[in-house]
Amino acid sequence: MNFPSKLIENAVNEMSKLPGIGKKTALRLVLHLLKREEEATLTLAESLTQMRTQIQYCRQCHNIADTETCAICASRSRDRSVVCVEDTRDVLAIENTAQYKGLYHVLGGIISPLEGVGPADLHIDSLLRRLPESTIQEVILALSPTMEGDTTAFYLTKKLKIYNLKISTIAPGHPSGR
Amino acid sequence: MNFPSKLIENAVNEMSKLPGIGKKTALRLVLHLLKREEEATLTLAESLTQMRTQIQYCRQCHNIADTETCAICASRSRDRSVVCVEDTRDVLAIENTAQYKGLYHVLGGIISPLEGVGPADLHIDSLLRRLPESTIQEVILALSPTMEGDTTAFYLTKKLKIYNLKISTIAPGHPSGR
Numbered sequence: 001m002n003f004p005s006k007l008i009e010n011a012v013n014e015m016s017k018l019p020g021i022g023k024k025t026a027l028r029l030v031l032h033l034l035k036r037e038e039e040a041t042l043t044l045a046e047s048l049t050q051m052r053t054q055i056q057y058c059r060q061c062h063n064i065a066d067t068e069t070c071a072i073c074a075s076r077s078r079d080r081s082v083v084c085v086e087d088t089r090d091v092l093a094i095e096n097t098a099q100y101k102g103l104y105h106v107l108g109g110i111i112s113p114l115e116g117v118g119p120a121d122l123h124i125d126s127l128l129r130r131l132p133e134s135t136i137q138e139v140i141l142a143l144s145p146t147m148e149g150d151t152t153a154f155y156l157t158k159k160l161k162i163y164n165l166k167i168s169t170i171a172p173g174h175p176s177g178r
Numbered sequence: 179m180n181f182p183s184k185l186i187e188n189a190v191n192e193m194s195k196l197p198g199i200g201k202k203t204a205l206r207l208v209l210h211l212l213k214r215e216e217e218a219t220l221t222l223a224e225s226l227t228q229m230r231t232q233i234q235y236c237r238q239c240h241n242i243a244d245t246e247t248c249a250i251c252a253s254r255s256r257d258r259s260v261v262c263v264e265d266t267r268d269v270l271a272i273e274n275t276a277q278y279k280g281l282y283h284v285l286g287g288i289i290s291p292l293e294g295v296g297p298a299d300l301h302i303d304s305l306l307r308r309l310p311e312s313t314i315q316e317v318i319l320a321l322s323p324t325m326e327g328d329t330t331a332f333y334l335t336k337k338l339k340i341y342n343l344k345i346s347t348i349a350p351g352h353p354s355g356r
Contacts, residue, residue, distance in 0.1 A: 002273060004242045004249070004266065011229035014222040018207050029196050031267060033230060034242070041230035044192040045223035051189035052211060052219035064182045064212070071182070088182065089209060095180060 001027075060130060062106040062123045064088050078103055081138040084127065084156065086110055086149075090142060102140075105130070110143055110152040119155055127156075131163050138166040179205075238308060240284040240301045242266050256281055259316040262305065262334065264288055264327075268320060280318075283308070288321055288330040297333055305334075309341050316344040 001023060003009035008030060015026035033041045057063065058070035065071070072078060072095075081102035085091055091104050107122045130136075139160055143149035153169055160167055179201060181187040186208060193204035211219045235241065236248035243249070250256060250273075259280035263269055269282050285300045308314075317338055321327035331347055338345055 001270070004269065005233060005244045007225075007229040007233050007244060008242060010225045014225040017218070017222070019210050020203070020206075025198070027267070027270070028198075030226075030229065031265070032197050033226065034233065034266075038230050040195070041226055044195070045227045047185075047188045047192040048208075048211065048219055049223045051185040051208065052216050055183060055185050055212065064186060066183045066185060087209070088212075089205070091182065092179070092205070 061104045062108060062126065063091050063104055072104060077101075080135050081140060082127075082130075082136050083140045083142050085142050086144065094142070102138075103136070107143075107152070110146075110148045111155060112148045112151075122152075124156065124159065128159060131160075131165070136165065138168065141167070141169045143169075239282045240286060240304070241269050241282055250282060255279075258313050259318060260305075260314050261318045261320050263320050264322065272320070280316075281314070285321075285330070288324075288326045289333060290326045290329075300330075302334065302337065306337060309338075309343070314343065316346065319345070319347045321347075 003012065008027075011030045011033075012023060012026040015021055015029055016023050018026075021029070033044070056065050056068065058065040058073055059068050060073045061070060063070050063072065067074075072091075079102045082105050083094065083100065083102060084105045084107055085094070086107055086109060088106060091106060094100050094104075105123065105127050107124065107127075109117050109122055111117060111119055111122065131139075139156075141153045141156060143153050157167055181190065186205075189208045189211075190201060190204045193199055193207055194201050196204075199207070211222070234243050234246065236243040236251055237246050238251045239248060241248050241250065245252075250269075257280045260283050261272065261278065261280060262283045262285055263272070264285055264287060266284060269284060272278050272282075283301065283305050285302065285305075287295050287300055289295060289297055289300065309317075317334075319331045319334060321331050335345055
């Protein structure tokens, strides 16, 4: 595709790096921004920059937070179970069901030798450090029903054995559509 | 949807203002940016800001350009016909066929009383000013095959009569899929 302007070309190239957005969609979005008032684009750009540079992660559960400790970890009304999940989207999905009243631990991924992700790349150490200090009684493993998810669950179960906790996994028939 | 962070919420809200991007997709894009290095987000934000603030429009044809006169208008090898189109996307679409070797005139929309767009809101005056000064021999109207497109074409045909030009419209059977 030939662009009439280098500025448009750059913007389209950057937009099309986002997942699920191809060149054509990116061009549509960029031309849409051009049609709207300048303020709209500046606000969008500013919100993305702020989000990326100022975001914090909860010291305890590694979930996204605006403060050092996230609202869920700071809450006193949460019960003493921990769900281990892969990433923030899982926390959001579980929170939006409003059915679970415990805490979380975001691993930041799953063990995947093919992609070069080992146990050391995940927040497993911090989970193990967190357990003796707290009154946590149950750890629930909510990981993908894939080979990698199973590997991670197996690894965690082995590591968690010594803490004398109840360890559960969510049923594999659990609807996992996002 | 409850967000764990105000920063994420802002970014998601801004992203979901883009056409065809809902809250869920916006969240997916924002979390994707969070996973990638900070530089990627900053480059994206910067490219959007630059695009919106530094873009210029060709003095002659009103197409997007990096300079005062766009590359197509500045070219001496273009023939002396003008295609009137609604917006930049149409120019891009026609240019990418590499079948047309004339000039363009971007109207910036079509007459649409329902949306409050009248002839004065379009670049019609500048087209009429452009004609006597130039050696243009044919004006081709390439507008949407809709009521608004037909209205605009009718209005333009009436206005262009006095210039003694060949006026054509593209065949309505022309595939208009974008």
